[in-house]
Amino acid sequence: VPLSAKSILYHAVKDFGSEFILNHDWSFCWKLFSVSADPIRGYNWRWPYVDIFFYDQNETHIWDIAPQYTNNFVYLKNTVFPLKRRPFMDLLLLAPFNPRAV
Known part of the structure; x- marks a missing residue:
């Protein structure tokens, strides 16, 4: 998610209501999960979850804003965008334009 859209995403997820929890303990990565998901011992989130x-x-x-990845996960925009739908099981999910380069 673009850093510039972080606030927009935060407010959109809040609109999900009380069925989901957004763990935003870190500024560079969030986790979204259902309140009915299974607890994970030793962690503040549940399984399954979505990493953001x-x-x-x-x-x-x-580039990734996580401090441990900022120097290593840097990509030319034209290898990532425009995103392209690609098959994953029985779904068509958005993925990088040139996944081999990423």
Whole structure:
């Protein structure tokens, strides 16, 4: 998710109501899960969950904002965008334009 859309996403997820929990303990990664999901011993989230990572960008590149990945996960925008629908099991999910380059 683009870092510039973080606030928008936060408010959109809040509209899900009390059925879901958004763990946003870290500024660079959030976890979204159902209140009825299974607890994971030793963690503040449940299984299954969705990881939400944020990226920053300039005119030509995007990069993960997580401190441990900022220097390693840097990609040319034209290898990632536009996203393309690709098969995953019986679904068509959005994926990088050129997944081999990513």
